[in-house]
Amino acid sequence: MLRGGMAAACALVLLSVGVALAGPDRDAPYAALLSGHVHDGRVDYAGLKSREKDLDAALAEMAAVDPESLSRNDRFAYYINVYNAWTLKLILEHYPGITSIKEAGSLLRSPWKRVFVRLQSGTVSLDDVEHGILRPMFRDPRVHFAVNCASVSCPPLAGAPYEGASLDAALDAAARRFINNPANTFHADGALHVSRLFDWYGDDFGGRQGVWAFIRRYADPELAGRMDAAKERTLAYLPYDWSLNGR
Template identity: 30%
Template sequence: MRILKFIIVFVITSSVYAQNVESFFKETNAFLQTYVQDGKVNYKAINNDPSKLNSILELAKNTSIDAKDANTYQAFWINAYNLSVIKGIIDVYPTKSPLDNDGFFDKKTHELAGKSITLNDIEHKLLRAKFKDPRFHFVLVCGAVGCPPLINKAYLPNTLNAQLEAQTKLAINGSFLMVNVKKKRVQASEIMKWYKEDFTMNGTTEIDFINKYRTEAVPANSKISYFPYNWTLNQQ
């Protein structure tokens, strides 16, 4: 009887957690479609009525995520990061930049999936450290213009790889780089300077990474430098 009770409780609990995850993705998708356009966030409208955002984050707070299910785990934490950035901005709104708020990334904690965690911990401990995937840098949106654009849909387990690829290609072929092919010079976002080790794994160079996603390849012997990061709020 004890074993049977344990199985019943386990099945019910697992079902509840699964429903939470599914609801989280569904509600996140609807939220982003409402408040995000062309990579910019309508913070003013969210600030006027934060109930939907708070409801989604309450779902995230009570969701259980297992890294063994890598796609669901990654999709959850990418969305959770992006929503928590928005929540962090709303908590201090109006503000001109996330950096105007001390500890925005490394001190302020968010209650997510049973953890009290900072934005930096999500990025560096739960994602980068576990999966060694440089494409995370093009989907984690830090609330600034210099960040990759926030898409107006949720990252989902069954489309995650395609979404990671699409956003990386968009960045590498867009404002993330300034290329002068004739002079063999590439200026890149400071992201590539800050996280150089992510873009030079397995003996590759930054130019190798760039050319993997560039429509028009840059010369392999191009010199790379970095332009300043724009920390202005990514506000509509």
């Protein structure tokens, strides 16, 4: 009886460890890199370069995850983290000496189409993750404020991994933070000036009227007042700065 009880207890311990490793602890190595080298959305690429082996280890742990074993929100958060972590890796492969993510590509292939992102199911590109998984699978336009393209005009890189348990609140916060930055959204000259993300991915927001409604939903009182007072719902898209989002 004692031996059987001990075996059962050990099994419960192993099960609890497995559950823990499938949760936030899974992202601990990546979390440590973000907390040490991402501040206010800007990345300390020099410091991160010195810890590239740690990033490689974190990427290997991500690649070992079976996304199908995760809940919907955990899976959604997982793929966001995959996209952002592999974007960091892409920059580090060319750092120093790179001033824009576009320089990580070539005349024949954009950096987003390079097949180098390792998943349990195989190796894919950043475009495959964003346009083949994140957008069609989860159909949540807030994802555009969570994935980061290592550029100044991109929504800022979060200083911690996304987690399924807090994903909805985190996506709301990311959208609100980006929209209420006066550099990204302001009303002037009879038009609402917005990020070009809303042009490129307008269909994800429901078209131009959907874009207006989405921004109004997250606008702070001052911006919301200007939008409500506007005679016409005219959008103007801001230039996009592809400069590296380094510190």
